[in-house]
Amino acid sequence: MADRDKTYGIELPQLGMGCWSFAGGQYWGNQSVDDSIRTVHAALDHGVTLFDTSENYADDHHSEEVLGIALAGRREEALIATKVATGNLHKDDVIAACQASLERLGTDYIDLYQIHWPNRDVPIAETCDAITHLLERGLIRSFGVCNFGPIDLNELLGVRRPVSNQMPYNLLWRGVEQEVVPTLEEEDIGLMCYSPLAQGLLAGRYMSADEVTGGLKSSRVLSADLEPEGHDIPGLAESVFSAVRLVIQLSSELGVPAAGLAAQWLLSQPMVRTVLVGARRPEEIVSMVQAVGSGGAELATALDKLSDGTADLKAMRTNNLDMWTVPGRMR
16 A cells, blocks of 8 residues: 555646557558658657557557657657556566567657556556556656546555546547546546547548448447447437537637547546547648647637537446447446
8 A cells, every 4th residue: 555645757748649550450451650650750740749559559560669660769759658458467467568568669668657458357456566666667657547447446546546547538428527537636647538539420520320430330329230249239329410510510610620629628628638649640640739729719618518519428328438348348
């Protein structure tokens, strides 16, 4: 229990770049290493310094390896966040996994080392003992978690306080506000948001459930009828596409991209420290940076309208924070 309040921290920036797509392969499709490198350089050139990856992100190209290549010669400009996999949470395994990540990333320290998913078969105190070892040796600068719902988060807090909890959070998936944010506020833990655009829904990529393609079909915001192997519950299509239309309407009135407005809404929420945006090409990350920096005097009114316009979605799915799986992997 002595480590509970021993703090090793970093200052999290508002925007970070998620690097899962660098892995390419079956989930993301072809992704050239050169495009990934140019995207990282464009991010750095436009003030995005946080890059989030994982030892799990491996397919055609391993995401950590590609990020390490991209940051060669520019390491000191960046904050590297990576994750240890669920199967590597025994003490010796955590330490070995971290060493392997350091080698792939081509660095001698990681800025934010995160538990990717809880593993209830491994005592959290044992995992945190490994984290203490890594912190004290300077191999990692700070410790965070991902996908820790209220039960897992409170169990962790009996041993160590993380600097961040990375969760799926967007205008269409707001259960985290009721189930996790109160604890984050009490403990001053930053919220990092992944899937901020609900895989393109909030960017206006699709205007009806019938248009949706790929892995998004299995999301729990949509009906099991689209992808019955994903889950077995009705979707929220009526409320979802009403919210999408509202985002597009307000973004048009403000003269900003829908994706940027959705990200700005997240950044206006209590305890949100970082919004992680996916980008596969330089122009994608540059566009998001520019969009988040725009809006004008009417922005606050638009953000309030978005909160009110998705209030029904906030009340849904709060008993399972997992956007994909039934039963959920978060508790």
